[in-house]
Amino acid sequence: MDTKEAAHIDAAEHSDTAGSTVRRRILAAGLSATALSLVPVLARRAGASGGDAATSASLGGSSDTLGGTPSIAPNASTGGSSDAGATVNSNGGFNGTGDSTNASSDVSIGATGDSTADTAAATTTTAPPKRPTDEDVALLSFAQSLELTIRNLYDVAIDLGAFDGPSLEAVKAIREAHEAYAQSLSGLLGRVAPNAAIDELFTAMLADFSGTAEKVATAAQALENTAVATHIDVVGALVGIDGSALIASMIIVEARHATVLATVAGVAEIAKQLTTAGKALSPSDYSSK
Amino acid sequence: MTTPQMSNDPLPIASHELSRRGLLRVGGITVALAALVAACGGEATDSNPARVGESPAPPVLPDGIVTDGVLFRTATSIHFSIIDAHGIAKKLGKLTAAQAAIVDMFTAASEASIKDLQKWTATAGSVAWTCANPRLDRVILTPISDRITGRRKKGSEEADVPPSDDPNRDAMALVHAGESLLAAMHQSLVPQFSLPKYRAASIIHGDTAARRAAAIAHVINPDNIVNPTTLLNANLDVSTTTTEAATTTTQNIAANDAGGATTTTAVATGAIQQYYMVPSQFGTLSAVQLAVGAFSSGNQFTINIETPSLNSFIYDYQTDC
Numbered sequence: 001m002d003t004k005e006a007a008h009i010d011a012a013e014h015s016d017t018a019g020s021t022v023r024r025r026i027l028a029a030g031l032s033a034t035a036l037s038l039v040p041v042l043a044r045r046a047g048a049s050g051g052d053a054a055t056s057a058s059l060g061g062s063s064d065t066l067g068g069t070p071s072i073a074p075n076a077s078t079g080g081s082s083d084a085g086a087t088v089n090s091n092g093g094f095n096g097t098g099d100s101t102n103a104s105s106d107v108s109i110g111a112t113g114d115s116t117a118d119t120a121a122a123t124t125t126t127a128p129p130k131r132p133t134d135e136d137v138a139l140l141s142f143a144q145s146l147e148l149t150i151r152n153l154y155d156v157a158i159d160l161g162a163f164d165g166p167s168l169e170a171v172k173a174i175r176e177a178h179e180a181y182a183q184s185l186s187g188l189l190g191r192v193a194p195n196a197a198i199d200e201l202f203t204a205m206l207a208d209f210s211g212t213a214e215k216v217a218t219a220a221q222a223l224e225n226t227a228v229a230t231h232i233d234v235v236g237a238l239v240g241i242d243g244s245a246l247i248a249s250m251i252i253v254e255a256r257h258a259t260v261l262a263t264v265a266g267v268a269e270i271a272k273q274l275t276t277a278g279k280a281l282s283p284s285d286y287s288s289k
Numbered sequence: 290m291t292t293p294q295m296s297n298d299p300l301p302i303a304s305h306e307l308s309r310r311g312l313l314r315v316g317g318i319t320v321a322l323a324a325l326v327a328a329c330g331g332e333a334t335d336s337n338p339a340r341v342g343e344s345p346a347p348p349v350l351p352d353g354i355v356t357d358g359v360l361f362r363t364a365t366s367i368h369f370s371i372i373d374a375h376g377i378a379k380k381l382g383k384l385t386a387a388q389a390a391i392v393d394m395f396t397a398a399s400e401a402s403i404k405d406l407q408k409w410t411a412t413a414g415s416v417a418w419t420c421a422n423p424r425l426d427r428v429i430l431t432p433i434s435d436r437i438t439g440r441r442k443k444g445s446e447e448a449d450v451p452p453s454d455d456p457n458r459d460a461m462a463l464v465h466a467g468e469s470l471l472a473a474m475h476q477s478l479v480p481q482f483s484l485p486k487y488r489a490a491s492i493i494h495g496d497t498a499a500r501r502a503a504a505i506a507h508v509i510n511p512d513n514i515v516n517p518t519t520l521l522n523a524n525l526d527v528s529t530t531t532t533e534a535a536t537t538t539t540q541n542i543a544a545n546d547a548g549g550a551t552t553t554t555a556v557a558t559g560a561i562q563q564y565y566m567v568p569s570q571f572g573t574l575s576a577v578q579l580a581v582g583a584f585s586s587g588n589q590f591t592i593n594i595e596t597p598s599l600n601s602f603i604y605d606y607q608t609d610c
Binding site: 024025027166169176180184232233235237238239242245248249250251252253256257258263270273274276 | 307391472473475476479480483485486488489490492493495496499500501502503504507508511512514515519520566567569570571572573
């Protein structure tokens with residue numbers, strides 16, 4: 001190979017090397033541009049930021065369907081996920097324990113689907129108080145006097161020997177229950193508790209509690225029904241939750257007392273055992289406390 | 290002609306040949322820079338993170354807000370469920386005609402209560418509920434029904450559920466438990482209502498349910514009037530039920546036969562659960578305990594029926610029965 005031929009070969013090799021270099025540069029530029037274009041995406045992923053609603057809608061889609069009520073109703077029908085829906089709004093909800101700091105309000109009706117912030121802002125009602133109000137004290141005092149009156153009437157019947165055996169046991173238990181109610185009301189009322197029976201009512205009922213077991217039981221059933229009716233009226237007027245809860249727990253058992261006394265009086269028919277006839281008493285009916 | 294010289298001069302990068310190593314170096318630097326920028330990025334929260342591909346939005350339950358209307362709706366649903374329970378008792382309990390008549394009377398009473406509660410629901414601003422409580426039916430009534438009829442084992446159960454040895458006994462116990470639950474429920478709702486008039490509207494139905502519970506307890510066993518525990522707590526000097534406390538000058542806390550021994554109503558092994566007309570001195574909010582089914586190892590299947598709470602309320606957003 002002469003010099004000229006060698007130069008040609010050398011030039012050809014140089015030409016191939018130059019073309020390869022250009023291709024490599026183009027490839028490097030493309031890769032670099034691709035890598036740079038990934039920087040914002042990587043930054044958004046790593047920092048969990050930058051995803052605005054528009055971006056989410058375009059990628060994930062259907063963000064508008066969040067909170068759609070129709071998708072919830074089937075759960076309600078099966079009860080399968082009611083736990084998940086049991087979130088009680090801390091401002092407008094109610095915890096069911098009588099906590100006055102977290103009480104119920106009618107304002108929250110229809111607030112379903114609103115944001116928490118909106119609901120909180122809309123809640124304006126105040127919770128019912130736990131302790132008795134001044135008006136409640138008068139009602140609860142009357143209730144306590146009624147309970148003491150009933151206890152005293154049972155004492156008369158027991159002392160006169162109207163009952164014996166299982167009937168006596170039942171009547172004594174009922175008598176103790178009424179005394180316990182009076183004591184509980186005394187605890188709720190404190191120093192303002194009257195701790196005295198209603199003399200006028202006691203006198204009026206005394207004759208009915210001085211006869212035979214059947215007669216006394218019949219009178220006692222009527223008196224228990226009267227107590228239940230009175231206490232229901234009291235619950236319907238009490239503002240404080242503590243007093244309402246206490247009276248309610250008394251009503252439930254006094255209603256049972258009435259049924260027990262019906263059986264003691266010899267009432268065999270279930271429908272008559274369940275009678276709720278009873279006229280509510282009012283504090284205004286009696287002058288004595 | 291001069292032969293072109295291959296230059297090894299490293300000066301301008303544009304004129305420098307890009308090797309594979311150099312390409313990797315550039316790529317690595319780029320990725321490192323991207324990671325650095327990402328790490329230095331702000332930490333803003335994103336409720337809708339970027340996502341590739343189609344995916345349905347996760348369903349979000351509405352807030353369950355407890356209102357007066359919700360409480361009335363719930364009470365309505367429980368009455369419906371107790372009617373269902375009475376239906377189970379009639380269907381499976383082999384009741385006598387007299388017993389069936391009592392259950393029918395109780396069912397009618399709950400139907401009357403439902404009408405009243407539905408009116409109060411509307412007054413409180415909610416839509417009246419017209420069917421049973423799905424949770425109570427699923428969690429309580431279905432297992433009870435299984436214990437009366439018996440069924441094949443399922444899930445992780447080791448044996449079949451045998452049928453009851455006395456369906457009539459279990460059916461009457463179920464009726465008693467249902468009425469006791471209604472009484473306790475209405476009592477429990479009283480302090481949850483925001484207005485006194487709603488509380489009175491609720492306890493009226495608790496009153497009637499308590500009477501029914503007492504009456505059915507008397508039908509089950511006429512001798513069970515007052516719970517012995519209540520008698521003991523009342524400290525009555527009735528010789529038939531109380532135990533005299535032994536006088537002692539020294540404390541003996543380990544003695545098994547100490548005076549005033551605790552008398553409980555817990556069901557002894559092999560014993561049938563007892564129900565009393567007056568089970569306690571005050572209305573209780575504790576669970577109603579019901580024992581049903583055949584005895585196994587001396588005990589029956591026992592289930593505690595709780596008064597409704599947050600997981601069984603009928604919220605305003607619930608629309609389907």
